[in-house]
Amino acid sequence: MLECTPQTITERSAGKINPAKTCQPIGAMYAALGIHKCLPHSHGSQGCCSYHRMHLTRHFRDPIMATTSSFTEGACVFGGGANLKTAIKNVFAIYDPDVMAIHTTCLTETIGDDIPSIISSAEIPAGKLVIHTNTPSYVGSHITGFANMTKGMVNYLAESDGKPKKEQVNLLPGFVNPGDMLEIKRLVKAMGIKFIMFPDTSGVVDSPMTGEYVMYPSGGAKVEDIRDSGNSKLTLALGSFASTDPAHQLERKCKVPALTLKTPIGIKATDELLMALRQSFVQEIPAELATERGQLVDVMTDTHFHFHGKKVAIFGDPDVVIALTEFVLSLGMVPIHVLTGTPGNAFEKKVNAMLLEAGVSARVKAEGDLFELHQWLKHEPVDLLIGNTYGKYIARAEDIPLVRIGFPVLDRSVHSYLPVVGYKGAMRIIEMISNALLDRADRDAKDEDFELVM
8 A cells, every 4th residue: 555645745836636625715605694584685697696505405305596796798897786786776676684694705706896885875674684705716625614704793793782791691692503502402402501692503504394485584693692602601612714704793793701622423523512501501421411411422333433543534615524533533533634615724733632642643735626635545544534515526526425514514414404413423424334234334344245156
């Protein structure tokens, strides 16, 4: 087997081939859907909005509603101010949302439209709200866009009444599925702690089929709750890349202390979430959660021989990848390739610190791409690949089992309803990994039996 060293793989200094990310507006659109009766608005060309809606619709298997400023050649030359003012007027007249959440695209960012000035001179009906964030597609990733829109919610909506802080916690869940948001809320409810989660896409992109179309489902964070987040005792930012900036903005604006934790995937990260709540609100861990944790430990013990020493490659969104790396280490697996498409040196520092503590040597890279990951796998193969749908091409080419976790998952269904966070989510991940490895072992055994018969 060829040694995987810097000498055997040529590093590209520029250009990306199949980047392990997508653009900011997709994250901003998803975050905006986490406000009750909010309609996301893409300030740019119609094609951009169509792509973002399509991508989210394919992942969640639920229709994603959003509007667009529909730039033409004239707007590209003279600016999109007139388009946006007309859009604001038409959106409220036709679709009647409570909130219109505007995000920009690379086209309008290049032009340099002054969105706050345009909003201030637009016709906004009484009782309606318009918020915005800047999301240039050529900077960051969809995770950056999600963080920017969440920060926009803080800038426009969060307020403090100046009174002593309430015994409640703000939960910033990061870019996770609605099933994950529901599970996080269930854990906090079990602790008996009042909370405000925003964005909250549960009940929005996982709404039930009733036979009647509802443009604004019952879910999403209420505007009055987001306003009240400035009066909370604590903000928990779950995932440093998607949630830290808005948490710190809320701290600066409303003096709400912020604490950044990992996305609660796996036993350690879930423990950290519950212990942070326990210490801040003087609440005991309920017996039902202690039982779930004990069951998870039992499952990890029972299946340890499946995982011990297995090499794994992980790619995807940074917050999810960081937590997954910690979890597979606790299972006895060896993550030797860890990659995200989102830029940021903090990713490499955090993952390398985990690996150093575990005595594992690995390739770790932020702002990487799937072509590079494929190169790594050709030089140093693994037993398992964990990532989104786009990993299937690598898995197929290299004959590696793939466990689909993250965004987007376009070729499977139901996943957005089922959590990967918390103790229950960790058990589900173990089942997914076990099935993938055992299916591979069963197939190899059949191939050997076939050769013996021949």
